[in-house]
Amino acid sequence: xxxxxxxxxxxxxxxxAFGVLAGLALRLFLKRRKIDQDLAALEAQQPRRRRRSxxx
Amino acid sequence: xxxxxxPARFGRLADRVSPVLWVLFGLSLALGLYLAFFGxxxxxxxxxxxxxxxxxxxxxxxxxxxxxxMALASAxxxxxxxxxxxxxxxxxxxxxxxxxxxxxxxGSLWGRPMWGTWWEWDGRxxxxxxxxxxxxxxxxxxxxxxDRARAANAAAILALVGVGNLVIIRFSxxxxxxxxxxxxxxxxxxxxxxxxxxxxxxAMVLAASAYAGLMILKGMKIELKAxxxxxLMENQAAPTTSYRLDLG
Numbered sequence: 001x002x003x004x005x006x007x008x009x010x011x012x013x014x015x016x017a018f019g020v021l022a023g024l025a026l027r028l029f030l031k032r033r034k035i036d037q038d039l040a041a042l043e044a045q046q047p048r049r050r051r052r053s054x055x056x
Numbered sequence: 057x058x059x060x061x062x063p064a065r066f067g068r069l070a071d072r073v074s075p076v077l078w079v080l081f082g083l084s085l086a087l088g089l090y091l092a093f094f095g096x097x098x099x100x101x102x103x104x105x106x107x108x109x110x111x112x113x114x115x116x117x118x119x120x121x122x123x124x125x126m127a128l129a130s131a132x133x134x135x136x137x138x139x140x141x142x143x144x145x146x147x148x149x150x151x152x153x154x155x156x157x158x159x160x161x162x163g164s165l166w167g168r169p170m171w172g173t174w175w176e177w178d179g180r181x182x183x184x185x186x187x188x189x190x191x192x193x194x195x196x197x198x199x200x201x202x203d204r205a206r207a208a209n210a211a212a213i214l215a216l217v218g219v220g221n222l223v224i225i226r227f228s229x230x231x232x233x234x235x236x237x238x239x240x241x242x243x244x245x246x247x248x249x250x251x252x253x254x255x256x257x258x259a260m261v262l263a264a265s266a267y268a269g270l271m272i273l274k275g276m277k278i279e280l281k282a283x284x285x286x287x288l289m290e291n292q293a294a295p296t297t298s299y300r301l302d303l304g
Binding site for chain 2: 006016017027035036043
């Protein structure tokens, strides 16, 4: 009986812990993806910009 | 230590260490969870709710341990000007914050059935809450300045000031008469808890440490890329500005 009354507290504790840690990993993954996209876009622009400045 | 100041060398080291940490994390988490739920007995007083300890105690250890790491990295950055030290401290902050949130939430969930209250303004709980605010403050400091170097130095000073709170957390259960129990693992006379509970706890501490290490390495690599992105953007803006100036 006691195990049943404590079960929601145990489930909530583990649920919150894994949720927060998974959220942190997801945040890092999204941040890395955004930076990778921005870097790729900038690096793709670099040669074109150099050519344009050479022409000028 | 300055061997790893080179970002490329650090990147190669991080790439080699990360798979090892992933394996360590997976194995220790699987073992820890198995032992926590099936390989350890219920407590004679607390019953099944003692199983919250296997997630609460490792989180609490990470909360203080990561703040200590942050302070050490900040001191290294301020004293020896190690270029990656600020990044290490910055990468550790959200990880420490996450563990601090888990510590407070799981402590509250453990306290309700055991003490009959979700929260009590006692020394241990209040000092851990202050720890959370210090983590928030550190992260806010990084975003408070547009100049990266100034932000890094201000955040590093705050990290060092906050070390005092680590001492308060550690001794709060001895200095004041608190609802929270005194130390039962990291104490002078050795752990007071039974081996059947100590092993699952050790496995979960190892899993939490491996996870923290992984997230810090990933955070530092992202930080390096962010710096590269900023430099590229500045370089891209510079020719345009000088071109306009030349025209003028």
